Amino acid sequence: MVEQVVTRRTVLAAAAAGGAGVAASRLLAAAAPPARVPVPVTGTQANAMGLDWVSPLENTPAKIAHLLRRTSFGYTQAELEQSVSDGYERTVDRLVDTKIAEPPAFPNGDNASRGQPLKIGELQKWWLDWMLASPTPFAERLTLFWHSHFTSDFRKVGAQSPFMYWQNLTWRKMALGDLRSMLYQVTIDPAMLDYLDLGQSNPRNPNENYARELMELFTMGIGSFTEEDVKAASRALVGWRAPRTEQMVKAQVEESIKRTGNPPPNVPKSDTSRVGVFERNRAVQGGITFLGQTRQWDTQSVIDRILEQESTAPYLARKLAVQLVTPTPSDAYVSQLAETFRRSKYSVKDVIRQIFASPEFTAPTAYRSLIKSPIEYMLSAAKALGNPALTSVVTASGPGMGMTLFDPPSVGGWPNNESWVSSNAMLTRVNYATAAVQQTRKLPPSGNAHEVQLDAVLGPPTLRLLNEAGDERRRWMLLLASPEFQLK
Amino acid sequence: MNQGPGVSGISRRDFLRAGMVFGAGAAGLAAGYAAVPDVFARAVYTAKQDGVVNDRVLVMIQLAGGNDGLQTVIPLANSRYRDLRPQLSKAADTALPLNEQWGLSASLGGLHKLYGEGKVAIVQGVGYPQPSQSHFDSIRVWETADPTRREQDGWLGQTIAKNYDTAGHPLIGCACGTTSVPGALRDLEATLTVVQDQKTFKFQGGEDVDRSVGALYTGTPGIYGALFDTAVATARDTVAQLKTSAERYVPKAKYSDDSRLVYSSKNQLAAALQLAAELIVTGTGVKVLHVTLGGFDTHYAQQNRHEQLLAYFDQAISAFYEDIAAYGMSDRVVVATWSEFGRRATENASAGTDHGTAAPVILFGDPVTGGLYGQAPDLAKLDPRGNVGYEVDFRSVYQEILGSHLGVDEREIFSESFERVPFIKRA
Missing domain, CATH: 1.10.8 (Helicase, Ruva Protein; domain 3)
Incomplete structure (x- = not known):
């Protein structure tokens, strides 16, 4: 890369005149004196909105880095180099075709009950650790995507069952599957049965919560169905209930004995199933008109009908x-x-x-048209620093940026892009960068981090501050706090 | 009503540097630097419009998820109510009467006391035409005040952008207890801040990090560049302002967040209102505050949960009122609730209620003329889906708040005029 001494003004003029090609920057070594550093060509060009990034995506290494930023929770220099040597197509194959790796079992997850609730903080950390460690990070990215699409949260579902844990396992297994079977699994998922109340629905006066969101948020979108369709689907889907594990039943009996001295009058039988249990006697019999068709429906035919819809x-x-x-x-x-x-x-x-x-x-x-979600941001920083121990800082910092795993803000999941930007969120991102660097004893060399992590496409302030930074620690902090690193 | 001065012609940096964030009335500003006790908490901000030069403050509380109006303002002797809600209607037995027909939920003791003092206005039957039963769609309607769904900006964001000069005064609009800008406050032209927890709202690493980050986020390229830069500049200004206001404020009421209330991550209402009170009484110039209490989407086993939520709401707003009253500031603050919809008149078979339509809006504060307004929903006239009709367009409420309380020309915000519900005392 030829270093040119240019001012920002000439970069803008050149870009406006000829449409700037790929421009890149070169940083001087950290030890270089900050004064009189020639300003290299920076990675920006003028557009109608002001300055824009110069896309480097016609270069294969940058294209692969772009792919990794959108399909994983960050990468180390070695991981990027491996993918670059594999090439774009083989990297895509690896991301999409590798059999999805299962996380290690969450300790006591299957046994969660009233007596021994799921420890949500540990469950969050368990998943974050796996996001970093998994050999199939794209599956983790998609599991998070589906978690934000087919939402449930521990506040409603509770921690007195394994359901939130199980949902995570299910969403991962189905992450790259087909929508028809996904929708069936989602409908009878125990946490979902609790979260959107289908498990408590009743034919006499069905609960509309799941039926509405199944169409509005999960499949068809608002405006493509009527209120009558909501009522119809809620009737057609009645009959499911969440399963009860042996431990849940046992805990219920113990609780009753503790409170009243006696076991409950009707001790429910436990289920071996890890999905919803269908109770035929609760189902609605008879013809129902749903999305223009009148017939006897069941869960599969409701899903089939939804998949037939244009929307x-x-x-x-x-x-x-x-x-x-x-x-x-x-x-x-x-x-x-x-x-x-x-x-x-x-x-x-x-x-x-x-x-x-x-x-x-x-x-x-x-290029850089998306903003990293808080989890993506924080984990990609941990990856870049080569410090997987940062996941405990991640769980502590997520809420201040608006993201807590297993606790999306509403049934609509997490918002994206500009919704991640506020005074509170930016302050918390910067504080995370500070903490991440502080808590990483041995930092990787920062000299080429702007190339590895940021494609050497830098705005003028980032470039200047990195050049002026006196040591590795400050360089890393600035790089992780920079606007460039917030983007993917 | 005190007419506070507009503070014109002072750049935001001068303003902060001179330590004039509070304690600076007109005289103080003229002298350059002074703390004047009787205007200690006067709103200090720059106004773009003459009418808005006053010290009035609005606090909006979002009851997210769709608050059940019929379990909040309860029909006391309505057999139709008991038929529609065989289980939930038990709440009528313990309700706190407002008049012969209506009572507040027994969980709202503090609000009921304020009602008795003439400080609570309840507007019944508030909704809009062709109501949406989607959370997101209906939230958007309430946030943008536009049932046609054309407007992108929030009604309060527009109010801030058009009426106040927010440069250097990020606290003119503040969302407390959250991490993102609420839709009602969204407007690209409006600078406003978001503070989840005041105690942690500072840069780790101090001044040096603060300055470096300011330098990093200058002229940021790309489609999000301006958004990033504004958010960082706002964060830095907010850090500076909170540092000074925290030194001047001790709560004069007991705020407590109910840790058992786990229905929603948005359950730090007491802490959020305490921050709101701090910003008001320390004269940061705050005009519009927004806080959220979530958990109102009560489709299942509603009774306990809804009562707990209301009790928590009641505790938090009572502390807030007590606090600002003790500081002698309650004459300038109106608190108003909003929720995307009420709930279905009929209870469902899981002892909950599904999404509904119109519901009451509750407003309180000394500037309010207490009483019942609007028109209660007629439970004998449900639409084919089992919903009550609406009697008062929600924009009639908004326009009264803007016009009569904040002194804003509401025609700048709304394309249509609605008959205002006169719940604000006339000067």
């Missing part, structure tokens, strides 16, 4: 495109992805493969 494929295709590609996917792009989704019998893997192969994924406008 379902584009609704999910758009959500995946926003998650992986750009905050503003074009309708044409969404239609292409939706078409693949339908044709592949709703294979999530096929849509994602198409996304990574599409020109939209590596278009200049896609």
